Amino acid sequence: MKPGDRFPKFTYPIVTASGEEKWVQVFLEGKFDIGNQMTELFGVVMDISDNYKRTIAIQKLNTELTRSNAELERFAYVASHDLKAPLRAIKNLSSWIEEDIEEIASDDTKSHLSLLGSRIERMEGMLEGLLQYARVSTRSFETTTLNLEKELDDIWSLLGADKHIDFIKHLDVDQVSVPNTPFLLVLNNLISNSIKHGDNELTKIEVSAAIDEENNYYHIEVSDDGPGIPTRFHDKVFELFQSLKPKDEIEGSGLGLSMVQRVVEQYKGSVELDSNPDITRGTTVRFSWPCN
Incomplete structure (x- = not known):
């Protein structure tokens, strides 16, 4: 060893005099003379059992x-x-x-x-x-940059282009850097849910997007003017295979919102539901997604 060299750290178990087993880490430091010969060796033993x-x-x-x-x-x-x-x-x-x-x-x-x-x-x-x-x-997915308006248009062309429903976008952010598959799955499920659970009075679906640069999050809302979800069912709709309509009246697996919640929370985001048909029609699902 010579001056400036780093001694390796040693981690190993010991048994104390009382018979207790602990893990310790040993740090060493050498003292050298003018000829760069090590004359003394100092050591510190740290109890790292908890860590x-x-x-x-x-x-x-x-x-x-x-x-x-x-x-x-x-x-x-x-x-x-x-x-x-x-x-x-x-x-x-x-x-x-x-x-x-x-x-x-x-x-x-x-x-x-x-x-x-x-x-x-x-x-x-x-x-x-x-x-x-x-x-x-x-699975884990790589982050890609998406043109949000184009992706929304593609989703709508598959799900709602043949419907008599207005699709309205309020986008304060043009591009999003996100894991492609899970992010688009969330949007697809939310828009699909609005269509499937709508009624004859459903006239519009709106998507809003903004970025919170201070906290580094995207904030997305999908809203509709459909029949709404009574507040007593807000927790139920996020459960697996749950639907508020009879299963023979609606297409779908009952996985929509449960999948949305699982995916969003997996990527350290959050999701919430805003709907109270006793006051007004419509449902809004908001979710936040970290900017990558």
Whole structure:
């Protein structure tokens, strides 16, 4: 060793005179003479037991989280993949039955077969939603820069272009730097929810976006003038597979808002619901997303 060299730190367990096991870290420092020869060695022993135990606990939790996420994605894939095949077979079978008895079936029978078909499609949507939910919750995505107006227009062209609904944008930010897939999934689900849960009086859906540069967050709102959500159901709508309408009256898996909440919170954002149909129609969902 020579002057200026750093001694390595040593971390190891010890057992005290009372029999207690502790973890310590040893710091060394040398004293040198004019010939740069080390003449003395000083050491400091620091008790790091608490920090060490916390570090080990965090490592174990991270390992367990990684394992749980992998199991979740594997389960969702197997469940959706293994169930899709027999579900398709049931769908085909019901279609063949409908064709075979078309000329002799009663109105009730035709209605029941139609209901069966719609429920099969709903189950397909739930399986696909489950797989999507697992994927977006367990994977990491690179940050990209998106043109927000273009992305919103693309979403609307897929979901609402054929609807008699005004799509209005109030964008105080042109581009957003975000993980592409999860961010667009949130927007897609919120706009889709407004359409699916609307009624004949739904006339507009509005999207607002702004940036809070001081706190480094994007703030997005998706609003509609639909029937609204009673306040007593505000928590329920964020639960898995929950819908306020009868399942036969609405398309979808019931994963929309639960997926929105999970994804937003996973990326250290927050989401809230503003709706009180006792006062006025409409629902607003606000979410914040960190600027990357």
